[in-house]
Amino acid sequence: MAGWNLGLGWRSLALGMxxxxxLALPVVAADRAIIVLDGSGSMWAQIDGKARITIxxxxxxxxxxxxxxxxxxxxxxxxxxxxxxxxxxxxLVEPGPGTGPAIVAAAEAINPKGxxxxxxxxxxxxxxxxxxxxxxxxILITDGLETCDVDPCALAADLENRGVDFTTHVxxxxxxxxxxxxxxxxxxxxGGQYLSAQDGDALVDALSTTxxxxxxxxxxxxxxxxxxxxxxxEFNLVPTIALAEGSPDITNDDYDxxxxxxxxxxxxxxxxxLDTDYYADFKGNLxxxxxxxxxxxxxxxxxxxxxxxxxxxxxPHFVVNGTIVKLRPLPSEGAAVxxxxxxxxxxxxxxxxxxxxxxxxxxxAGPTEIDFTIGTAKVTRSYDLKAxxxxxxxxxxxxxxxxxxAAYVAGMAVEAxxxxxxxxxxxxxxxxxxxxxxxxxGEQSFELPPGDYVVAYRLGGAAGEVPFSVKTAELTEVxxxxxxxxxxVATPADEYVEAFGAAKTIEGNRQSFGYGYGPAFETTLPxxxxxxxxxxxxxxxxxxxxxxxxxxxxxxxxxxxxKTK
Numbered sequence: 001m002a003g004w005n006l007g008l009g010w011r012s013l014a015l016g017m018x019x020x021x022x023l024a025l026p027v028v029a030a031d032r033a034i035i036v037l038d039g040s041g042s043m044w045a046q047i048d049g050k051a052r053i054t055i056x057x058x059x060x061x062x063x064x065x066x067x068x069x070x071x072x073x074x075x076x077x078x079x080x081x082x083x084x085x086x087x088x089x090x091x092l093v094e095p096g097p098g099t100g101p102a103i104v105a106a107a108e109a110i111n112p113k114g115x116x117x118x119x120x121x122x123x124x125x126x127x128x129x130x131x132x133x134x135x136x137x138x139i140l141i142t143d144g145l146e147t148c149d150v151d152p153c154a155l156a157a158d159l160e161n162r163g164v165d166f167t168t169h170v171x172x173x174x175x176x177x178x179x180x181x182x183x184x185x186x187x188x189x190x191g192g193q194y195l196s197a198q199d200g201d202a203l204v205d206a207l208s209t210t211x212x213x214x215x216x217x218x219x220x221x222x223x224x225x226x227x228x229x230x231x232x233x234e235f236n237l238v239p240t241i242a243l244a245e246g247s248p249d250i251t252n253d254d255y256d257x258x259x260x261x262x263x264x265x266x267x268x269x270x271x272x273x274l275d276t277d278y279y280a281d282f283k284g285n286l287x288x289x290x291x292x293x294x295x296x297x298x299x300x301x302x303x304x305x306x307x308x309x310x311x312x313x314x315x316p317h318f319v320v321n322g323t324i325v326k327l328r329p330l331p332s333e334g335a336a337v338x339x340x341x342x343x344x345x346x347x348x349x350x351x352x353x354x355x356x357x358x359x360x361x362x363x364x365a366g367p368t369e370i371d372f373t374i375g376t377a378k379v380t381r382s383y384d385l386k387a388x389x390x391x392x393x394x395x396x397x398x399x400x401x402x403x404x405x406a407a408y409v410a411g412m413a414v415e416a417x418x419x420x421x422x423x424x425x426x427x428x429x430x431x432x433x434x435x436x437x438x439x440x441x442g443e444q445s446f447e448l449p450p451g452d453y454v455v456a457y458r459l460g461g462a463a464g465e466v467p468f469s470v471k472t473a474e475l476t477e478v479x480x481x482x483x484x485x486x487x488x489v490a491t492p493a494d495e496y497v498e499a500f501g502a503a504k505t506i507e508g509n510r511q512s513f514g515y516g517y518g519p520a521f522e523t524t525l526p527x528x529x530x531x532x533x534x535x536x537x538x539x540x541x542x543x544x545x546x547x548x549x550x551x552x553x554x555x556x557x558x559x560x561x562x563k564t565k
Contacts, residue, residue, distance in 0.1 A: 032072040032095050033137040034125040035060075035103065036118075038173070039080030042144045043112035045174065049231030052143050052173060057107045064100035072096050074128070075103040078121045079114030086117045086148035089124055118142055119150035122168060122186060126159050135165040137192075143173040145182050152182075156189035167192045233313045235283035237306070241295045241318040243362065244388030250280045250297055255324075255362050260294040261286070264305065270294070297322050298362035299345075299352060322362040323385035326392040329358065329372045331399040331447065332473035341397070342373040374399045375447025376437050399447045400470035404455055406442045406480045408524075409550035414442040414482065416524070418459040425452035425467060455480065460524030461499060461513030484526045485547045490556040491518030495536040502529035502544060532557065 037060075043053040067073060074095035082088045092106035093099050122138050129136035146152050159166050169192040172180040177196075184194035240249045241257055250257055257280040262270035270292040277284060286308045293306040293316065300322030308314050329341035339357035346352060346369045355361070365387040372379045377399045383391060402422070406414035417440040423433035433454065437446055448470045455478060456465045462484040470476050489497050498515035510531065514523040518534070527549040534541050534557045541557050 031070055031135060032129050033139060034074040034076055034091075034095055034129060036076045036078070036121050036125050036138060036140045036142075037107060037110065038116065038142040038144065039077040039110045039112050039114070040116040040144055040147075041079065041083070041113050042116075045143065047174060048228070049233075051234055053110065053112050054234055056141060056173070057104075057110075060107050061104045064103055067098070067100050069097060073099050073103065074125075075099075075106050076121060076125050076128075077106075077110055078117050080110045080112060081114065083114050086115055086120070088114045089117060089121045091124075091128060095129065115147045116142065116144040117148040117150070118144075118146045118183065118186070119152045119155045120148065122152075123155060123159070126163065126166060131159065131163040131166040133164060136163065136167075138166075138168045139171070140168060140183075140186065141171045141173055142183065143175065145175075145179055153185035153189060156186045160190045163190075166190055170194045172196045235285055236308055236312065237284045237286050237314050239282065239293070239295065239306075239314075239316050239318060241280060241297060241320065243297065243300070243320060243322045243324070244365075245319055247319075247388045252280050254280065255298050257282070258294075258296040259284075260296075261306070262292040262294070264290055264292045268292075268305070270303065293318075295320060299347075300362045300364045319387075320362070321365045321387040323365050323387060324360075324390040324392075325363050325383075325385070326360045326390065327358065327370070327372075327381075328394045329374065330394050330396050331374050331377075333396050335473065338374050338397075340374075342371075344371040344373070346370070372397055377447060377449040398449055398472050400450055400472050401445055401447055401475045402453070402455075402468060402470055402478055403445045403475060404443065404478045404480055406457065406459070406482065408482050408484050408486075410479075410481055412550050414459065416442065416459060418442055418457055418480075420444055420480075421456045422446060422448070423454045423456060425454050457482070459484070462524045462526050482524070482526070483549045484524050485549055486552045487523055487525050487530070487532070487545065487547060488552060488554045489518070489521040489532055489534070490554070491521070491534055491536075492558055493536065494518055495534045497521040498533045499523060499525060500531045500533065502531055534558075 037056060043056070044051050046052070047055060072095040074091065075093040076089065076091050078089045080088065081090065093102045118140065122140060125138045126136060129138070156168060159168070168186045168190045170183055170187040172183060172194060175183070175196065180194060180196055187194040239259065242249050257278065259277045259282050261274050263272045263274060265271040274291070288308050288310045291306045291308065292303055294301055294303045295318035297320050300320040302318050302320045304316060304318065306314055306316050327343070328337045329343065331338055337358050341357055343355045343359055345355070345363065347364050348366045352363070363385060365385045368383045368385050370381050370383070372381070372395050374397045377397050379395060379397050381395060385391065404420055406418045408414060419438065419440055421438040422436045424436060425433070427433055436448065436453065450470050450472045452467070452469050454465045454467050457463060457480050459482065462482045464482070466478060466480050468476055468478045487499060491497065495518040496515070497518055499513045500510040501513060502510070504510050513525055513530065516523070525547045527547055530545050530547060532543045532545055532555060539560055541560055543555060543557050545553055545555060547553055
């Protein structure tokens with residue numbers, strides 16, 4: 001067993017601290033040592049009305065005021081930065097002489113919240129102390145058991161085998177006898193001691209005997225414990241929140257909780273916002289006085305007046321009258337959930353929020369309308385939400401897919417940005433149709449409710465309509481064959497160019513199929529005969545051309561003075 005070879009002054013400090021605070025810290029056995037302090041979430045549990053982390057902080061502040069000059073002491077903690085992370089281990093103060101004040105300050109900043117990776121922390125502390133080369137001691141203060149799937153007994157045996165003179169002492173803080181046995185091997189397998197901090201007086205006697213046995217020296221008298229001061233609450237505001245009257249309190253694992261507090265106006269309404277905090281287990285400290293406090297669970301919230309009195313703990317309870325809503329938009333029965341579906345929510349007649357895909361959230365109780373939209377298909381559901389209840393269902397929108405593909409002729413795809421507009425097939429009394437959706441590109445897909453439609457297309461001078469129908473959960477291929485070719489006109493400069501149909505009306509007019517300016521003008525035209533007019537100043541030419549579907553017609557023209565017919 002590694003000897004505890006420090007002076008009587010250190011042992012007296014340790015015993016005095018135990019008597020005063022009920023926590024034992026063994027005499028350090030090596031010239032270099034690291035205290036590993038538990039920073040897991042369970043350290044917020046209380047002993048005699050005081051949080052364990054608070055007792056640990058006060059213990060360190062008491063013991064570390066006067067350390068031997070030749071002792072290099074460091075501080076490590078775990079579980080103090082993240083929840084659920086077994087790698088949340090941090091060396092807060094590197095081992096060195098005179099580190100007492102730094103360790104005390106670092107301990108004050110620890111905010112317990114995570115898991116308990118005891119074994120990995122002890123291993124890292126041993127490696128920091130170069131335990132395979134020098135004498136090293138680790139003092140573990142823990143109120144919990146290993147939660148990161150590592151065997152502490154096997155680790156201790158390995159460290160003992162590889163270490164020069166390595167010792168681990170374990171202080172079981174609030175552990176039962178059975179729990180203590182599960183971590184005692186860390187001390188026993190390295191020649192250290194396991195000390196239980198269950199009862200302050202009994203612990204003083206046990207520590208006095210242990211120190212005497214280890215040092216084989218007469219133990220310093222243990223002073224009579226001072227009367228325990230009245231416990232002082234660490235926080236004066238400890239709110240709780242629930243969905244409905246009689247419902248269980250919301251926890252951090254349930255839904256997001258937001259706390260806000262304001263100065264109250266003379267009429268009792270919220271004034272200036274003072275601060276915001278998060279999580280269901282929030283605890284805080286406010287100056288004595290009256291506040292308007294708002295508690296929110298997702299989209300459901302409630303306000304109430306909270307009074308903070310000096311020396312007292314306010315424990316207001318908030319009931320948000322919320323409903324858990326779990327809705328999954330499906331394009332059709334049995335289809336996968338659409339993660340891109342738009343979900344617009346109106347509560348009690350007012351717009352509340354817009355979400356996307358499946359929703360799992362808390363909404364205010366009361367009449368609620370929710371629009372589910374996939375593509376151009378929309379379904380509206382109405383609910384009378386009850387506080388504390390859960391609405392859990394699939395919502396089938398009823399959607400089919402129309403895939404449009406444009407071609408000059410069959411097999412010759414259009415790569416240009418052809419314009420598609422989908423219209424309802426049914427015409428109004430004035431002959432017009434209702435527009436549903438539009439887009440650009442030779443290949444486009446649209447999600448539509450089942451029904452009959454017409455796709456109107458336009459590319460240059462080529463335009464037309466193609467009827468089609470959509471069925472729920474089916475893909476409808478809609479080929480759009482233009483029966484068109486391309487006219488490409490080259491002119492010497494910026495001449496005006498216009499393409500007309502060759503045939504004239506009875507009045508002598510010709511239909512225009514598009515116009516533009518040189519020196520290069522290009523457009524798409526249905527197969528047929530045309531006249532190409534070019535004009536610059538008083539020079540003008542007309543050239544007959546024939547467009548063949550699926551072919552390109554290239555024309556070079558130079559306007560001539562005067563009008564050519």
